[in-house]
Amino acid sequence: MATKKAAKSKVVTRRDGGDASAGHGGELHQTAGGKHPPLTTNQGLPLSDNQNSLRATERGPGLLEDFALREKITHFDHERIPERIVHARGSGAHGYFELTRSLARYTTARILTEVGQRTPAFCRFSTVAGGAGSIDTPRDVRGFAVKFYTQEGNWDLVGNNIPVFFIQDAMKFPDVVHSVKMEPDRGFPQVASAHDTFWDFVSLTPETMHMIMWVMSDRTLPRSLRMIEGFGVHSFRLLDAKGRSTFVKFHWRPKLGLQSTLWDEAVKLAGADPDFHRRDLFEAISSGDYPEWGLAVQLFTQEQADALPFDHLDATKLIPEELVPLTTVGRLVLDRWPDNFFAETEQVAFCPSHVVPGIDFSNDPLLQGRLFSYLDTQLSRLGSPNFHQLPINAPKCPFANLQRDARMQMLRPRGRVNYEPSSLDPQSPRETPGGFRSAAVPADDGVKGRVRPQSFADHYSQARLFYRSQSEHEQAHLASALVFELSKVGTPHVREAVVGHLRHIDPALARRVADGLGLPKLPPAPRAAAPVQDLPLSPALRIIDRMKPTLQGRCVGLLVDDGSDATSVRALRKAVEAAGAQVKIVAPRIGGAKLSDGKTLPADGQLAGTPSLVFDAVALVLSDSAGQRLAKEGAAVDFVRDAYAHLKAIAVDAGGRRVLAAGGVEPDPAVLDAGDARAFVAAAKGRQWAREPRVRTLA
Numbered sequence: 153m154a155t156k157k158a159a160k161s162k163v164v165t166r167r168d169g170g171d172a173s174a175g176h177g178g179e180l181h182q183t184a185g186g187k188h189p190p191l192t193t194n195q196g197l198p199l200s201d202n203q204n205s206l207r208a209t210e211r212g213p214g215l216l217e218d219f220a221l222r223e224k225i226t227h228f229d230h231e232r233i234p235e236r237i238v239h240a241r242g243s244g245a246h247g248y249f250e251l252t253r254s255l256a257r258y259t260t261a262r263i264l265t266e267v268g269q270r271t272p273a274f275c276r277f278s279t280v281a282g283g284a285g286s287i288d289t290p291r292d293v294r295g296f297a298v299k300f301y302t303q304e305g306n307w308d309l310v311g312n313n314i315p316v317f318f319i320q321d322a323m324k325f326p327d328v329v330h331s332v333k334m335e336p337d338r339g340f341p342q343v344a345s346a347h348d349t350f351w352d353f354v355s356l357t358p359e360t361m362h363m364i365m366w367v368m369s370d371r372t373l374p375r376s377l378r379m380i381e382g383f384g385v386h387s388f389r390l391l392d393a394k395g396r397s398t399f400v401k402f403h404w405r406p407k408l409g410l411q412s413t414l415w416d417e418a419v420k421l422a423g424a425d426p427d428f429h430r431r432d433l434f435e436a437i438s439s440g441d442y443p444e445w446g447l448a449v450q451l452f453t454q455e456q457a458d459a460l461p462f463d464h465l466d467a468t469k470l471i472p473e474e475l476v477p478l479t480t481v482g483r484l485v486l487d488r489w490p491d492n493f494f495a496e497t498e499q500v501a502f503c504p505s506h507v508v509p510g511i512d513f514s515n516d517p518l519l520q521g522r523l524f525s526y527l528d529t530q531l532s533r534l535g536s537p538n539f540h541q542l543p544i545n546a547p548k549c550p551f552a553n554l555q556r557d558a559r560m561q562m563l564r565p566r567g568r569v570n571y572e573p574s575s576l577d578p579q580s581p582r583e584t585p586g587g588f589r590s591a592a593v594p595a596d597d598g599v600k601g602r603v604r605p606q607s608f609a610d611h612y613s614q615a616r617l618f619y620r621s622q623s624e625h626e627q628a629h630l631a632s633a634l635v636f637e638l639s640k641v642g643t644p645h646v647r648e649a650v651v652g653h654l655r656h657i658d659p660a661l662a663r664r665v666a667d668g669l670g671l672p673k674l675p676p677a678p679r680a681a682a683p684v685q686d687l688p689l690s691p692a693l694r695i696i697d698r699m700k701p702t703l704q705g706r707c708v709g710l711l712v713d714d715g716s717d718a719t720s721v722r723a724l725r726k727a728v729e730a731a732g733a734q735v736k737i738v739a740p741r742i743g744g745a746k747l748s749d750g751k752t753l754p755a756d757g758q759l760a761g762t763p764s765l766v767f768d769a770v771a772l773v774l775s776d777s778a779g780q781r782l783a784k785e786g787a788a789v790d791f792v793r794d795a796y797a798h799l800k801a802i803a804v805d806a807g808g809r810r811v812l813a814a815g816g817v818e819p820d821p822a823v824l825d826a827g828d829a830r831a832f833v834a835a836a837k838g839r840q841w842a843r844e845p846r847v848r849t850l851a
């Protein structure tokens with residue numbers, strides 16, 4: 153038996169360096185397949201047989217004595233840990249943060265004052281509502297959590313891709329999450345807000361309205377995690393050496409610009425590639441095309457905050473950048489995929505309470521609740537207060553205190569002193585004058601109580617500001633999203649109540665949605681707790697106008713078959729790659745296609761499994777006979793039909809035109825000749841918004 157041979161074979165190499173946590177002791181065995189470490193039990197016992205359990209006789213019962221089987225199965229039975237109650241599905245990557253502009257005027261935090269300093273970082277992106285095994289492209293908020301391993305301890309900036317939140321007070325978090333998750337009696341829908349309980353909660357909670365505008369916008373349908381913004385949401389404080397504080401809001405801006413998919417595309421992507429975003433991030437990092445974001449800050453004083461027409465401590469409000477400008481101070485680059493998904497992406501534990509000296513919290517009641525929740529959740533998820541000792545969570549600077557013991561203790565503190573003050577051990581850790589201090593700000597006068605300030609009462613003005621700041625196309629998408637979601641709500645009074653709220657936001661929006669739902673008349677608007685203000689619009693909140701006309705970081709699909717014109721294929725590929733995009737070859741067979749020059753071009757994807765959904769633009773270079781054949785092939789017809797409906801540029805030659813015709817696609821200025829690679833590249837840099845009214849009815 154091969155394994156027996158392996159166990160007996162001579163030790164040929166010592167394992168040098170590497171990750172001791174990988175678990176094997178250091179000796180490699182030469183086998184026919186190469187050099188392998190010995191397979192051992194968790195106690196280090198080398199095993200000679202990993203194929204068969206121990207049995208009383210050849211065809212007899214198994215034996216309890218079989219410790220190797222029991223250890224293996226027991227460990228397997230316990231492989232899963234509780235998934236995160238929210239943000240369960242996520243993808244992470246390592247990288248670094250580099251400061252480009254000092255904030256020394258405002259803070260002592262070294263990560264924000266030492267220009268050029270590179271701080272190691274780990275970033276995890278997530279959806280919110282679905283389970284760990286759900287899809288990447290639901291209509292959902294995306295988490296954007298960054299752990300900076302600074303010299304002064306770990307700083308976690310645990311944000312989202314939307315700058316506001318559903319609720320104002322942590323007390324309501326379990327309610328909003330329960331309402332959006334699958335309904336508890338039936339266990340569906342998975343990862344969708346389009347159901348009664350969510351909209352019931354929303355309709356009875358007007359403070360959700362601003363966030364609802366964002367969630368119904370294209371922001372929740374990102375094309376790639378590399379093309380989302382990130383926001384710290386709450387106001388934080390920066391503290392200088394004298395203890396003076398300045399409010400700060402943190403923003404991440406993607407280098408590739410913002411880009412979203414269309415709803416129809418996102419829905420189909422869920423089936424075509426449930427890992428669409430994870431794969432995209434993995435492929436980008438693996439190919440050295442490192443995702444990058446700029447870190448920008450909005451800085452403002454208490455006096456400026458007091459002059460704002462809303463309360464910045466209310467997490468349902470943003471501060472338009474037209475009011476308080478953004479200053480870019482650094483960049484985040486993700487350049488390394490984790491070695492092991494579970495050890496790193498799953499076990500990473502973010503807590504907004506992890507800050508460094510020079511950064512402090514504001515009184516935002518949502519943030520205050522979060523400061524408790526995350527530590528608590530890590531205890532249940534990771535099972536021990538020693539979760540900070542896991543390599544992904546451990547600070548990369550020295551850390552020491554007098555906390556001791558507990559489950560899964562990995563450290564071996566020495567000596568008799570595990571208390572403070574002490575005089576017996578000069579080495580025991582002590583307080584440091586430059587250590588963390590809370591901002592010494594005077595507390596407001598007031599009465600203790602379960603209260604919401606009147607300054608939190610305006611729920612509609614910023615929802616209006618957001619909606620009215622959108623481009624025409626984005627407004628149409630938003631209205632259509634509301635119609636889609638509310639059409640999935642079975643309870644008429646819930647649908648009507650939501651439309652009632654929309655009347656405060658924008659009467660035309662309310663009418664559009666009411667029409668889309670087929671309501672006979674506009675439902676009444678609820679009483680607004682504060683007058684609705686017409687705040688100055690903020691065009692910076694749009695996506696469409698701010699999409700970068702670029703192919704950088706994008707992917708173009710080239711559909712070929714036997715006999716495709718080699719010159720056209722080569723010219724298209726060259727032009728697209730020169731513009732910074734990746735080219736993927738799609739063919740009816742994964743082995744590739746024999747082009748007109750007699751050479752075989754290997755395929756990256758087989759046609760049936762590689763729809764145009766996964767590309768930003770497509771080209772079809774097909775011989776006449778291949779065109780005729782593929783015109784009868786559903787996958788090829790869908791390839792062009794979807795590309796057209798998703799407003800993508802399409803290049804075709806004569807063979808390709810046959811498939812277009814079979815798909816009933818009417819040529820327009822972005823359906824181009826495959827011979828004109830330059831025009832194709834120019835069109836591929838954007839979506840064809842003008843085409844949209846021809847392909848779908850929007851509310």
Ligand code: HDE
Pocket residue numbers: 236237238239242276277278294295296297310311312317321322323325383384385386467500501502518519521522525526527529530
């Ligand atoms: Fe979270 N949130 N949250 N959240 N959140 C969690 O912590 C919570 C909120 C965010 O990739 C949980 O480790 C409360 C706002 C991200 O691991 C939990 C409240 C923002 C992630 C939790 C909020 C976020 C989480 C679940 C209201 C944007 C994923 C697992 C008071 C600024 C981090 C976990 C990762 C995760 C609680 C509101 C972002 C239960 C109580 C606002 C990106 O602790």
